[in-house]
Amino acid sequence: MTQHFWISGTDTDVGKTLVTAYFMRYFQAKGETVTPYKPVQTGIIVENSKAYYGDTAFYQSFSEEILVEGHLNSYSFEEPASPHYAAMLEGTVIEGEVILQHIEQLKSLYDYVICEGAGGLYVPLNEQRNYHFLRLIQQSQLPVVLVARTKLGTINHTLLSVEVLKMNNIPIAGIVFNAFEGTELESNNIKTIGKITDLPSIVIPKFKNLSALKNFLLEDTEFFERLFSI
Numbered sequence: 757m758t759q760h761f762w763i764s765g766t767d768t769d770v771g772k773t774l775v776t777a778y779f780m781r782y783f784q785a786k787g788e789t790v791t792p793y794k795p796v797q798t799g800i801i802v803e804n805s806k807a808y809y810g811d812t813a814f815y816q817s818f819s820e821e822i823l824v825e826g827h828l829n830s831y832s833f834e835e836p837a838s839p840h841y842a843a844m845l846e847g848t849v850i851e852g853e854v855i856l857q858h859i860e861q862l863k864s865l866y867d868y869v870i871c872e873g874a875g876g877l878y879v880p881l882n883e884q885r886n887y888h889f890l891r892l893i894q895q896s897q898l899p900v901v902l903v904a905r906t907k908l909g910t911i912n913h914t915l916l917s918v919e920v921l922k923m924n925n926i927p928i929a930g931i932v933f934n935a936f937e938g939t940e941l942e943s944n945n946i947k948t949i950g951k952i953t954d955l956p957s958i959v960i961p962k963f964k965n966l967s968a969l970k971n972f973l974l975e976d977t978e979f980f981e982r983l984f985s986i
């Protein structure tokens with residue numbers, strides 16, 4: 757089986773990296789070859805005289821296999837900002853073609869390529885050319901798994917994201933509701949979005965300790981069926 761797809765979000769910090777790591781582990785457990793790919797990462801972390809980027813470091817630390825560093829990313833910028841701005845600060849212009857070619861190469865090497873956006877769908881990669889993630893995703897012709905919050909405010913953010921994906925004919929595999937804390941309001945948000953969008957979803961709880969992700973396993977539901985058939 758092969759499937760390559762995007763993990764997009766309704767916003768930054770919604771949990772795209774955690775969800776990417778979840779899917780990576782899910783496919784690894786099935787014995788498939790998989791790589792996460794974060795085309796553009798911003799915000800270098802310097803700790804104990806070591807410098808690294810949070811998203812690709814998270815993939816490595818949650819992977820059951822050693823990941824090929826050169827396959828994980830195309831552009832890294834130090835400023836924790838939108839890609840277009842972080843790149844501009846370093847005198848670089850992000851080229852969609854470089855990213856699309858990298859995805860094609862990864863597709864020929866792995867059963868599963870999981871591409872993670874940065875922030876939400878309209879985050880600019882190149883302001884001058886009005887080039888943003890939505891356009892890149894459309895050009896890649898890959899489907900999207902949308903990561904959404906469960907908390908107050910998610911109905912509007914999620915419906916807007918779903919609408920713009922549909923308007924641009926980008927297939928949506930489903931929604932991952934992340935960091936669920938079990939309140940009635942959150943449950944109603946999930947139900948309401950499900951009814952309005954008619955998309956399958958899965959729910960990931962808010963973990964007290966992130967290492968719990970390693971023992972977390974969802975059942976193969978309609979969400980996974982659709983992901984493989986889309």
Ligand SMILES: Nc1ncnc2c1ncn2[C@@H]1O[C@H](COP(=O)(O)OP(=O)(O)OP(=O)(O)O)[C@@H](O)[C@H]1O
Binds near residue numbers: 768771773875960966
């Ligand atoms: N289910 C969860 N339980 C507990 N903490 C979580 C959960 N999901 C995400 N987090 C934490 O929330 C923060 C943001 O998550 P994450 O880095 O995955 O967001 P992101 O959508 O990938 O952001 P970006 O746009 O920067 O890529 C991180 O510190 C992460 O560890």
Ligand SMILES: C[C@H](N)[C@H](N)CCCCCC(=O)O
Binds near residue numbers: 836874
């Ligand atoms: C630095 C941060 N963690 C993300 N990787 C980039 C988020 C860009 C958001 C841009 C915006 O929507 O205003």
Ligand SMILES: [Mg+2]
Binds near residue numbers: 772
């Ligand atoms: Mg991330």
